[in-house]
Amino acid sequence: MTIFLIAFITKTATPFLRFNTTATPKPLVIVTPVNVSQIQDVVICSKKHGLQIRVRSGGHDFEGLSYVSIVPFVLVDLINLRMINVDVENSNAWVEAGATLGEVYYSIAEKSKTLAFPAGVSPTVGVGGHFSGGGSGMILRKFGLAADHITDAVLVDVEGRIHDRKSMGEDLFWAIRGGGGNTFGIVVAWKLNLVPVPPIVTGFNVSRTLEQNATKLVYRWQFVSNKLHEDIFTRIFLRKVESSQRGKTTIQAAFTTLFLGEVDRLLSLMQESFPELGLVKEDCIEMSWIESVLYFAGFPSNTSLDALLDRTPISDVFFKTKSDYVKEPLPEIALEGIWERMDQLEVQISELQFTAYGGKMDEISESSLPFPHRAGIIFQIEYAVLWEEESSEASQRYISWIRRLLDYMTPYVSKNPRQVYVNYRDLDLGINNLDGNTSYKQASIWGRKYFKKNFDRLVRVKTAVDPANFFRHEQSIPPLSSW
Template sequence: MANFTLHHLLLCLLLFAAPLVAFATSTPDDFLQCLSLHSGNASAISKLVYTPINSSYSSVLDITIENLRFLTPSAPKPNYIVTPLDVSHVQAAIICSQQYGLQMRTRSGGHDYEGLSYLSEVPFVILDMANLRSISVDVEDKTAWVQSGATVGELYYRIAEKSKTLGFPAGLCPTVGVGGHFSGGGYGTLLRKYGLAADNVIDAQLVDAQGRLLDRESMGEDLFWAIRGGGGGSFGVVVSWKVKLVPVPSTVTVFTILRTLEQNATKLVHQWQLVANKLPDDLFIRLILQSYNSGPNGTRTMQAIFQTLYLGGVDSLLEVTRSSFPELNVTRQDCTEMSWIESVVYFAGFPSGTPLEILLNRSSNTKTFFKNKSDYVREPIPESG
């Protein structure tokens, strides 16, 4: 038994030590040569790889780091950033990272809460999908192929460019990347009616750890299930996704109602918990709670923000809110009718009249320091709570 354990220990040490030795004795040229050897477009590869000695290395690295906690000189930096233009570059990066003992981090939109797409404690390569962001929308078929490096804002924009009555159920923040978002779930204002982004994925192209390009059929249903919610980085690199588009009316209605504690916010929040999940599927009401300074001397209070998307016009919205959430006292003046794509811009927090092209802006100008954690409330919080 002791021999058996020792034997296995040595084997493990050898297996794990080998790549590190490969990296320690290799030079950047070796890695680049490996990439050229394994990619279909060898002449382009050197232009797609950034090392710390390149002048644009820092800007390429920093551009989609969303969390300012990790935008610091002391954050771990990659040995290489590879920005593939086609699938063969992705395959080459996977094969060569293994060969040279480098961990690979895949980054699409860079919105990971803990920076998992661009940080590592061991020598690593970032595979940055930003160049792989084509989107092709098929209105007849009500589907689209979208590459992982696209943002959800770009996807929404390209859909709306072709149809006023098709949309896609994904997140509110337009700069979130399709790659991380779809592989983790992805929820937004259409969630009540159409579920998560991942629920509406019907095919995908994935490069696995052996560098094989697989689609839904060749990867099999188990893996296809896993990449739609299990976090894509655990299973390979998803290059592109085929999604089912969903019908949206040509007119939707939005409102944002603010209520402080003094304006009965506690009771409204409590009531919201009881009704929000029972409203008709066309009605999404989200709640944001935040502290708020009221009055000139800055008295601190809490403010509840009820923000709504309704898939229909204002008249029927008022009927629904009067019967299902009368306490909120929604009035016609609170409501604005618009197109679905305008509601995307509204929920992204831009002022009314902002051109739709803002959705094509890939880098967020509201980067902050943050620590986020999501959870689900299964039991309503009592009013005293």
């Protein structure tokens, strides 16, 4: 087995600079299996020798948990398991866990112009981690999450056995679709139910600064965004930019929208629901769904679809992210407080995203999958701070800034628990003990924020399938034996 492991050592790059320093713990060995049987061997061998496993699909875990650990570990990199088989006639696809979202979208578009899948925006994100956390994207108001459209999976369990949905049972199948990765086993492949989209969709990205009434527009957006027609997805990007007044800065709100239909219908709906934005036809672009994937991923116009196959992530900055959910509109004074904090000189680059919910998300029970953030959510917030300085002092300064911003937001966001998206992983919420038992009480501090009441069911599933807690990391679900 040792010879097998060494034979598959490969050099892989970490996509985020914060986890790519000389101080970053490195794996004892990196394994890049080319088939399921080799994954079985790795699980059995690692368990025998008391080594933890980290599983990497695309490596986009925001806290580096798919490729970093402070205890000795084996990194299982799924980069060679990227087969995608699209069945247009039955509107489904089998996707191996090492594939990226870009590769999935490309493969669907090769076969059909009117089928899609409701997953995330970034094409370099691996499907393994994305689906394991639920997976939200640009058509969630119409179709819900990626995990809502997963109908089967292939998983290697703690004993090295292979399961499909039938043999793993409905409890485990429920848990792997949103309960977080590297907790219940290693998912090798997913079966997706593809969704219909029209031949023409419409997008726009309209920006307004504070001098252009951005505060009142953002305030008004909160009252309509989750009530818009479900064919409309809308998000606001908030960032600091240079002001028209020389030497000064301001806050820019970029209203980004995808509509599953043609421009004239979108203009009518926006005029009816959000006339304050002043949207005109010239602001909009009609395109195919696959072209919208490139558009909203930030690629220049006329970019070849081959760009979706590039697995190289942009990693030239350090960053820290956090998230929140909003159930009551933020008052204007709260928005102004956000602008003040974003405009602080100590921050190089800061960005907030307000992503509207409603539509299909309101119709799905919060216990349908481990992802509980459904009815009653107006929008999700993602906070991000980015910097280029390499010192630990700089990192602490910027991370302290985003922590203070989160403290400021406490009165305005969800409560009891304060809800957080597991795919925007945040170790500030709390961590497990890596070298000993983790108590249920300890894990529930972060677990209920990610999963609400679903945390208890996840613990029961974990206890049934991995009672010795072999698959674990800083925020994996603990078994009941760890109480």
